[in-house]
Amino acid sequence: MIDPRILRQSAAEVARNLARRGFTFDADAYLALEDKRKTLQVETERLRGERNASAKQIGQAKARGEDVEPLLAAVEDLGDRLDGCEAELAELQQSLRDVELGLPNLLSDDVPDGSDESANTEVRRWGKPREFEFEVHDHIDLGQALGMLDFDAASRMSGARFSVMTGALARLHRALIQFMLDTHTAEHGYAETYVPYLVQSQALVGTGQLPKFEEDLFKTETERPYYLIPTAEVPVTNLAMDTIFEADELPLRYTAHTPCFRSEAGSHGQDTRGMIRQHQFEKVELVHFVKPADSIQALEELTGHAEVILRRLELPYRVVTLCAGDIGFGSTKTYDIEVWLPGQQKYREISSCSNYNDFQARRMKARVRDPETGKPVYLHTLNGSGVAAGRALIAILENHQQADGSIAVPEALKAYMGGLETIAA
């Protein structure tokens, strides 16, 4: 959520900033609504003050044994007037909140202009795409030839966008997750967490998936609905919900491995083949809670932590800054890490690292006590994949494939594979 104070005081600038995303913020309509709210709130609080004062008087008069009838008569219609004002105010405040929850975050100034991914700017590259002296295959052909990747079985029980892995491939998937968790906890200072995979709506409002993007989520049909988490960002970031941290408790870094569930509504026809875009996938997530002044630096560090994983896995990648039209709803600045996929001859997203500044914190009331003033201020949240396990698996298959269709296990993973050097049929 954008600071309502900023909305009020600088509505035109906010509208200009959000327009870079292609988002239209009707500043005049908002300010008109806000103006009404101000008038009504002042009036409502005045009436309440009046009521409180008279109730006190009546109490005191009664204690003295005086006749309270005249006092009661004087406030006869006060209750009705107050009820009317309160109802109207509640409605207005809900309308304002609806608008506020629907606004994306303000963009950082260094986010490049542009309407789609073609305008993302490359920050750096690591590794060189390998020259193959044989015909390269994509992960689907490779996995199926190994007899370890089965989309048919998956579709029979669950439909499209699911996969079944068996044998060494399933183990490689597990090994990747262990390797990533170990690296982040042992070397990058993250605390490992285990969190719920089903959450209620308020958690998703906190991180920004709701109310706007409900169609992207799976939802249970239980009496009280649960949502399946689309990313560990949701439960992990909500660890800070309704919390006031002391300044010396920050920064906090959390990591979690969870499955992620996405309806992929609106992505029909995209990446329908293979494991790139699934309803269910595994990811190791990185989350930071930092003091407001530290989030810009924290984004660089977090991105670096994800990059370490790809380097150790010997996977060529590049880092891009998402442009204004491609960046996510709640982010003020995002780096995507794109891994080279020989099967597609393209760099494809494998991690997305974002600074949300106070956008999520304000929604979930996550604060830190400012040591100067002693007052709580909204902390800053960041998150990034470190990295998506399914896509890392794809990248390993395609980048480390050998002429005979076997897969060379990267050095970093051998210990997690029981010493296995090669995955072969």
Added chain:
RNA sequence: GGAGAGAUGGCUGAGUGGUCGAAAGCGCUCCCCUGCUAAGGGAGUAUACGUUAAUAGCGUAUCGAGGGUUCGAAUCCCUCUCUCUCCGCCA
């Protein structure tokens, strides 16, 4: 799933219709006293919103959540949520 108990400020814990945003204790902060240690005295110590130049005042709200009764609710009524205990079931 069955039966019962409970939810109050950072913590413990009082408070069953009015002067209660809330006693007391602990903790914490500041000051005073005290030649180390220890003890004592005093003041302060929630959050949000509104108003405002203001992190100054002032106002409003908040005693699990929501609704109701009332001139007035932490206190009475209803619904819900959560926690704990016992029983049953269970990965």
